Amino acid sequence: MARGPVRAQYRRRLTIPSKGTIVASHIAPDPAPAHVRAASSRGAARARLALSCKEVEKLYGSRSNVTRALAGVSFDVAAGEYIALMGPSGSGKTTLLNCISTIDRPTSGQVLVDGQDVCALKSGQLSRFRRERLGFVFQDSNLLDTLTARENVALALTINRVSARGIPARVEAVAERLEISDVLDKFPYQMSGGQRQRVAVARAIVGDPTLVLADEPTGSLDSKNSRRLLESFEAMNEDGATIIMVTHDSSAASYARRVLFVKDGRLFNEVVRGDKTRKQFFDQIMDVVSFLGGEDADVR
Numbered sequence: 001m002a003r004g005p006v007r008a009q010y011r012r013r014l015t016i017p018s019k020g021t022i023v024a025s026h027i028a029p030d031p032a033p034a035h036v037r038a039a040s041s042r043g044a045a046r047a048r049l050a051l052s053c054k055e056v057e058k059l060y061g062s063r064s065n066v067t068r069a070l071a072g073v074s075f076d077v078a079a080g081e082y083i084a085l086m087g088p089s090g091s092g093k094t095t096l097l098n099c100i101s102t103i104d105r106p107t108s109g110q111v112l113v114d115g116q117d118v119c120a121l122k123s124g125q126l127s128r129f130r131r132e133r134l135g136f137v138f139q140d141s142n143l144l145d146t147l148t149a150r151e152n153v154a155l156a157l158t159i160n161r162v163s164a165r166g167i168p169a170r171v172e173a174v175a176e177r178l179e180i181s182d183v184l185d186k187f188p189y190q191m192s193g194g195q196r197q198r199v200a201v202a203r204a205i206v207g208d209p210t211l212v213l214a215d216e217p218t219g220s221l222d223s224k225n226s227r228r229l230l231e232s233f234e235a236m237n238e239d240g241a242t243i244i245m246v247t248h249d250s251s252a253a254s255y256a257r258r259v260l261f262v263k264d265g266r267l268f269n270e271v272v273r274g275d276k277t278r279k280q281f282f283d284q285i286m287d288v289v290s291f292l293g294g295e296d297a298d299v300r
């Protein structure tokens with residue numbers, strides 16, 4: 001099929017303006033995700049912003065050779081949302097995640113987590129902020145090889161100075177939720193890739209962080225283990241966790257409640273799942289992926 005008419009068709013359906021125009025200078029959270037709405041005990045959390053990015057810009061390089069990785073990105077994430085970030089290779093997804101996670105610093109703009117400007121934190125405050133507010137899940141599980149699964153998960157609580165008495169019950173509870181109770185006493189080399197990744201998720205969420213940040217968490221998993229991990233994320237989100245996940249995979253993104261698309265360092269579009277089935281949401285995501293430049297596999 002000819003590229004031109006297809007693009008024109010998507011442009012109409014998605015109301016995508018002409019090339020180079022920013023679709024939304026500020027993207028607000030999904031006003032009331034159904035599962036958040038349903039959980040009356042979390043009513044107060046509904047209004048709370050877990051994250052607010054304001055005109056985040058990131059330049060790399062020196063004056064003669066500058067890369068503008070982020071060109072003024074603004075969006076809000078309400079507590080309890082589940083966001084997927086998608087976009088072509090080099091569009092700025094990892095840079096954005098790194099600016100949110102404080103691994104990197106924006107050149108200008110603000111990143112507010114729970115209302116606190118993370119760019120203004122000094123180094124001591126920064127490590128505390130990372131420990132207490134953030135949970136990280138990477139493409140490779142990054143577990144400590146010399147510790148069992150139980151010890152890997154417990155370590156996150158020990159570092160957070162949770163009293164030793166309270167640790168075993170919290171580890172058992174999170175293990176049950178992620179269906180890893182039977183591997184808690186195994187070392188990473190004794191587990192499958194999927195089990196290792198679920199242990200890594202347990203480690204990320206056991207401290208009850210404000211934000212769970214995941215960079216291609218299913219990147220090294222086969223389809224069965226990917227699905228299992230994504231179902232765990234979905235359940236965690238239904239229990240109240242706020243999740244931001246970078247993925248190149250439309251199927252993985254369709255588990256989120258809202259997908260933000262990044263292109264050339266800007267937010268280009270967003271789609272909200274609302275009451276759609278996952279399949280309908282997947283089709284909607286694929287529409288944008290196709291518009292952005294082709295096949296699912298090209299969007300990373």
Ligand SMILES: Nc1ncnc2c1ncn2[C@@H]1O[C@H](COP(=O)(O)OP(=O)(O)OP(=O)(O)O)[C@@H](O)[C@H]1O
Nearest residue numbers: 060061067069088089090091092093094095096300
């Ligand atoms: N440390 C760095 N120094 C210079 N340029 C960088 C650096 N890190 C990223 N970039 C550039 O910033 C832009 C955005 O990169 P980023 O890694 O955020 O993209 P991405 O969307 O995550 O890509 P991918 O999907 O391929 O991982 C790219 O042009 C990249 O080359």
